[in-house]
Amino acid sequence: MGKVTSLDVARKAGVSQSAVSRTFTEGASVSVGMAKKVRKAADELDYRPNILARSLITGRSRIIALVVGYLDNQFYPDALEKLSRALKEKGYHILVFLASNESEQEAQKVVDELIDYQVDGIIAASVSLSHSLAKRCKTQNIPIMLFNRRQDNPSLSSVTSNNFLGAKKATEYLLATGHRKLAHISGWSETSTGRERAAGFTCALEKFGLEPYDIIDGMYNREKAIEATRKLFSKKTGLPDAIFVGNDHMCFAVMDSIRYDMGLRIPEDVSIVGFDDVPLSSWPAYNLTTVRQPINKMIQSTIKGLMDLIHNDLTEPKQLQLEGKLIVRGTTTNRVKEKE
Amino acid sequence: MGKVTSLDVARKAGVSQSAVSRTFTEGASVSVGMAKKVRKAADELDYRPNILARSLITGRSRIIALVVGYLDNQFYPDALEKLSRALKEKGYHILVFLASNESEQEAQKVVDELIDYQVDGIIAASVSLSHSLAKRCKTQNIPIMLFNRRQDNPSLSSVTSNNFLGAKKATEYLLATGHRKLAHISGWSETSTGRERAAGFTCALEKFGLEPYDIIDGMYNREKAIEATRKLFSKKTGLPDAIFVGNDHMCFAVMDSIRYDMGLRIPEDVSIVGFDDVPLSSWPAYNLTTVRQPINKMIQSTIKGLMDLIHNDLTEPKQLQLEGKLIVRGTTTNRVKEKE
DNA sequence: CTGAAAGCGCTAACAA
DNA sequence: TTGTTAGCGCTTTCAG
Secondary structure: OOOOHHHHHHHHOOHHHHHHHHOOOOOOOOOHHHHHHHHHHHHHHHHOHHHHHHHHHHHHOOEEEEEEEOOOOHHHHHHHHHHHHHHHOOOOEEEEEEOOOOOHHHHHHHHHHHHHOOOOOEEEEEEOOOOHHHHHHHHOOOOEEEEEOOOOOOOOOOEEEEEEHHHHHHHHHHOOOOOOOEEEEEOOOHHHHHHHHHHHHHHHHHHOOOOOOEEEEEEEEEEHHHHHHHHHOOOOOOOEEEEEEOHHHHHHHHHHHHHHOOOOOOOOOEEEEEEEOHHHHOOOOOEEEEOOOHHHHHHHHHHHHHHHHHOOOOOOOOOEEOEEEOOOOOOOOOOHHHHH | OHHHHHHHHHHHHHHHHHHHHHHHOOOOOOOHHHHHHHHHHHHHHHHOOHHHHHHHHHOOOOOEEEEEEEOOOHHHHHHHHHHHHHHHHHHHHEEEEOOOOOOOHHHHHHHHHHHHHOOOOEEOOOOOOHHHHHHHHHHHOOOEEEEEOOOOOOOEEEEEEOOHHHHHHHHHHHHHHHOOOOEEEEEOOOHHHHEEEEEEEEHHHHHHOOOOOOEEOOOOOHHHHHHHHHHHHHOOOOOOEEEEEEHHHHHHHHHHHHHHHOOOOOOOOOEEEEEEHHHHHHOOOOOOEEEEEHHHHHHHHHHHHHHHHHOOOOOOEEEEOOOOOOEEOOOOOOOOHHHO
């Protein structure tokens, strides 16, 4: 029966249309009797207020744009699911925008689209908005939270784990357990996470007085990571005894390549450490030693930050960095003991 | 700077507000000169039409609701990504609704929410809408496509692969390669896919004159699948020589359990076949023999079906079943040859 | 082709 | 507390 409007309900209940509006508006003043009458009529007609019409007036759509690159790295569907649940609690829903880290022009289009939908806020997961695009959103008054990515320019709020420290911890652990020829297959060097994790790696080595065995950009991509692995093991100068990989998603490819291409054993021949601790990492097939990103806290902080931005525009940008934790599993071994 | 409206643009260009509307409305009649003038002013003001306001009139929000259970089975993020890209081409975007196959009441709420947003259509992936809820959507005139799920009642359109045939093929392959003690860890028996795949399994066995070694409901859940595996291997009556598992997601758990709990080899001790062919299945760590769901065709048909429903309400419900294909990889072996 | 005017379904003053 | 009224930003008749 097509659309039932508030007017239909009003007529049926024998009250004014505004009375209907009020009973469905949080915090409006309606008497109990009125509310009851209206609710009854509404139920009978199966009436629901039209959010879009409401948005037009209130200026709030209750839609949050989630901008995300690919969904093949399990970290992101996991985050999407958790973000969606948390936002639902607050009466928001997620409109998905896929942005494949492509050209500025593509990004431009995505921003256009999400402005069109009058979204109340943006969660940019894994993608980096250029300065000009960020400014456009600011002009349009759409708050942005960066999730798992930071901007050099501190005008944008962001939530990440401390990638530098996490990578440093992981590397120090490898050093403490007797590894000396450490390679790094890094996250994409065009991303903050990629660079910061690489920096943590080299910093730990430097402090220890060691040179990296090698650093290759894996670009957060399975194929690139496999290439990198092959390159690493084709060196004539002896093999690495440990590889720190920029994220778990690449790690799985690296491990597969080491085991099934190279025919080497993990961790006996080479130790592996990842970053993220996605669910797959704890599955026995990989059982990966990795730096856990505190995803629940990250989600929580992202939502809180976004809500703050939406409700009082006063808040100034904050770049939150949460502590990660090294989870030791089966892809690393203590080479110190072995020598004793 | 808040919102720039069509009126602002109109004033700046020195034309009427309707002229602005027309230049931004597909298929409206405007002269080239007028369009140019308007576009110029619009660009200068960084104007974009407000989709929500437009929706109010046209009755189309360009929002599609994707209702999905969990995102931990890689099949769904993959589908989400592909659906999103395909819909974007057509000018639609996906609003995510997580429905954890819970109570009727929860489902009720989800339907409420998606009606609120005036979505143009619903893609129900993996969740089954009860009859009454489906009817409510029909009353509200919101078309529904079931994705990877069928309804007994044929009033809803759906796209699936032929689960019965796929399962039958898989089982026949196991029989043809000399397996005789076939167990099935099934998909959730409350779902059409779970039931149809189980039916394909038993049908193939029956034709061959064999009894199933055992059938246990794994409920599309990792933990349940592991439990089922343990149960299977605790039987006193000899072990199964092959297991057909209801989907790949459970399969990974089953394989891990067999290898790392039981200490058995795949496929030497037991062959394994899955269903779906998610990306992970082709990774060397699992290298899974499985029935491929033709996901691209499924996506394509789902979108086409939905668009048909949206544009001409005339179309009557169609339950499309696409052909799946057995992909033979490393988790099965030919036991016939061995005996020769 | 263009402008004026009506109205989509709703909320938010404003009176009563 | 309630009803009346004026828009939110847009599309779509309807005249011209």
